[in-house]
Amino acid sequence: MMGWPPAIIAFVAAVAWFAVFVLVHILGWRAGLGHARWLLITYLASLLATLASVIALAASAASAILPVILALMTSACLFVIYVPAVYTVLTSLSVQSMVLMRRRGSALSLPELYGRFASRAIVEDRLATLTSSGYLAREGERFRLTSRGRTLARAFAFVKAWWRLGAGG
Amino acid sequence: MKAVCLASAMTVVLLLLVTLAFRLRPGKHRVRQMLILYLACTVALLGVWLATPDDLGVLPPSLLPTPRWFDLLLGFFFFTAAFFGGVLQLYNLADRGFSLRILIDALEDPTGTIGPDQLMSRYGGGQGIGWMYDKRVQGLLEEGFAQRRDDSLVLSAKGARVADMFIRVRGFLNLDPI
Numbered sequence: 001m002m003g004w005p006p007a008i009i010a011f012v013a014a015v016a017w018f019a020v021f022v023l024v025h026i027l028g029w030r031a032g033l034g035h036a037r038w039l040l041i042t043y044l045a046s047l048l049a050t051l052a053s054v055i056a057l058a059a060s061a062a063s064a065i066l067p068v069i070l071a072l073m074t075s076a077c078l079f080v081i082y083v084p085a086v087y088t089v090l091t092s093l094s095v096q097s098m099v100l101m102r103r104r105g106s107a108l109s110l111p112e113l114y115g116r117f118a119s120r121a122i123v124e125d126r127l128a129t130l131t132s133s134g135y136l137a138r139e140g141e142r143f144r145l146t147s148r149g150r151t152l153a154r155a156f157a158f159v160k161a162w163w164r165l166g167a168g169g
Numbered sequence: 170m171k172a173v174c175l176a177s178a179m180t181v182v183l184l185l186l187v188t189l190a191f192r193l194r195p196g197k198h199r200v201r202q203m204l205i206l207y208l209a210c211t212v213a214l215l216g217v218w219l220a221t222p223d224d225l226g227v228l229p230p231s232l233l234p235t236p237r238w239f240d241l242l243l244g245f246f247f248f249t250a251a252f253f254g255g256v257l258q259l260y261n262l263a264d265r266g267f268s269l270r271i272l273i274d275a276l277e278d279p280t281g282t283i284g285p286d287q288l289m290s291r292y293g294g295g296q297g298i299g300w301m302y303d304k305r306v307q308g309l310l311e312e313g314f315a316q317r318r319d320d321s322l323v324l325s326a327k328g329a330r331v332a333d334m335f336i337r338v339r340g341f342l343n344l345d346p347i
Contacts, residue, residue: 007235080254094305099347102332106324118302123288142284153272159263163191167294
């Protein structure tokens with residue numbers, strides 16, 4: 001491996017440490033740590049390990065610049081592909097609908113599906129998740145946007161308007 | 170390093186083209202539009218990569234020592250990740266994000282707040298929560314994961330395979346059975 005070009009070493013190191021991150025993340029998930037904080041902590045640890053490996057393998061500080069950039073880019077690219085897959089498993093209502101149908105003999109009546117997935121319980125569950133994630137703050141029976149939630153809502157409202165996506169959601 | 174520069178620039182071009190397509194040719198099949206643009210930009214990326222010098226006329230020598238074949242592969246990898254993990258996900262979140270729409274509903278409410286009763290009847294800018302699930306059902310039908318029979322939804326063979334896969338994944342991850 002020492003004879004490999006630094007760019008390839010950086011790529012391999014980023015992929016290897018990302019694989020370690022996925023393994024640790026999934027093990028934590030199985031142990032009940034399936035929340036966003038666990039995802040971020042394990043990913044940041046793998047990113048630091050990637051950087052440490054690439055810098056340690058570089059011949060000099062100057063020659064480490066390109067490998068560091070490539071390793072960071074590689075790791076970030078793998079992360080943005082991995083995260084949507086995680087959230088599809090965790091939160092997709094379409095996936096949950098198909099799973100429920102499969103468990104009930106591959107078919108369900110529409111009233112039952114709507115009763116389950118277009119229900120007040122689903123709304124309350126999502127409001128609770130948004131509150132625990134710091135995007136909403138509870139005020140009696142209602143929920144107010146936090147500054148973090150307002151920033152995110154404004155950003156996506158802009159994207160929806162810019163791309164003319166309509167109401168969406 | 171040429172790969173990083175060209176893939177980044179092509180991602181900006183792709184974003185501009187997607188914006189133009191959505192604004193000038195609005196339609197139901199936006200993901201298909203995006204995929205066509207992604208493929209066109211991938212071909213353009215290859216053309217630009219072949220037509221430009223390794224240093225792009227500006228890169229210092231310290232950022233050049235990447236094998237040419239590997240630099241090209243990296244360019245495709247970075248651009249593909251930027252599309253599937255970036256542009257396409259941005260669209261999915263903006264168009265289908267349940268949680269994000271709740272936040273936008275709160276933002277658009279004159280009081281700046283939202284409640285479960287209001288969401289049930291007025292989620293999605295006044296559409297109601299049933300409309301949110303209509304979109305999911307429509308998606309399952311259009312993608313061939315399910316068929317409608319009378320008052321029921323029935324999984325297709327493709328839908329059953331996908332559901333089995335997710336059942337195994339959820340079981341492996343010790344997630345709540347649905």
